[in-house]
Structure formats: C-alpha cells, structure tokens
Amino acid sequence: AQRVTQPEKLLSVFKGAPVELKCNYSYSGSPELFWYVQYSRQRLQLLLRHISRESIKGFTADLNKGETSFHLKKPFAQEEDSAMYYCALRPRYGGSQGNLIFGKGTKLSVKP
C-alpha cells in the first residue's frame, strides 16, 4: 500500500537550532516526493520537490531510497518557519496520475 508517515505531530525547537522533520514512505516503485508548507490560516504551498534538489528558505530534503525517507532539514530555524509541514508522495505510474498521498503533517513551532 502507498503510504506516507510523518511520525511527529508537533516539533518544537528554539530559534537558531537545527530542524529535522521526518518523512517515511511506502511505495513499491520510484515515487516523486514533495514537501508542502501551510502557514497559519493560509493555503498550502509547495516548499520542495525531490526532483529539483533545490534549497528553499534554507530547507533541504534528500531522498533516501534505501531507508524510504525524505526528511526535511534546516540548519538554523527561524521563527517565521513556524507552520504545518506536509510530506507528499505521487506515484509515477498508475491510473490516478497526479494524485498526491499526504502524510498527516507535522506542526513546527520555533520559539524565540
């Protein structure tokens, strides 16, 4: 079964501390993986996609196929990073093309 697991509902860190939001997936093929962010009462927006291997707002994420993980990292958290973060998987093949499978989300709280 295709599944995305975000084990932490809430992650609380102090400003300047490193952050790692965990994401593990279950998929038999080669998926596309994304991180979406939702700031308070705003719409979801794409933060990262594994294909582009980019760094956005200081965040990076590496796809580890051996561990089936796509953890989101930032070396120094800022207060404005406080938000809800969702990891999502999109199967590359199959009838439901384009559909995303979301994890349950991790709420990041960065304290001053």
Place this chain on the structure above:
Amino acid sequence: DAGITQSPRHKVTETGTPVTLRCHQTENHRYMYWYRQDPGHGLRLIHYSYGVKDTDKGEVSDGYSVSRSKTEDFLLTLESATSSQTSVYFCAISEPVGTGVNEQFFGPGTRLTVL
C-alpha cells in the same frame, strides 16, 4: 498565488441540509482535486477530475459528489451534510504527469461547520 478561488470561504449549516462548494481556476489546468483537512488526518482526497465531465473517487468519497461541466469550475456537493463533514476543504489544480508541471496548486480553503 495561482488563480484558484473557492466559495464560500466560510459556511455554517445544519445537519441534513445540502451544501455545494465551488472551486474556480483561471489557469486552464486539466486536473482538479477536492481535499478535506482534519487534525490528525492531514489532507485526504475526496474526489478528483481529469477533464470536463471526467471525475473519480478519492480516499474519502462517501457522502460527497462532484461535477465539472467546465474546465474552470469544480463543484463539491454534500447531499445531506453531517457533523462528521465539518472540516476545511481545499481545492487544488495541476497538469498531467509528464507535462513538466509537477506541482499541485491549492486554493485558499473553505471552512465548513455542520451543526
């Protein structure tokens, strides 16, 4: 923000009443989606559309129906609202896989309360 709007943005209704939520896009994207967002559940797909009059069920489709008569509009209907359908509903759009546009763009959400 991508050209996606949702209406209404907030609605309070009573159990047993019909409710229709509208998603409107100006991006001419082929795919449209309806999700619900609930604490502890994240986002779950209700229905999606891969073209005009082409729709399919998602993970949590029971109690919901959809229609897409035009590219730009995707309607979500709760035929007889129940309290378990109290949620925040998000619409999203995308282009088909393989077009080089991998991202789903989301609307601002509709907060629905069923009393």
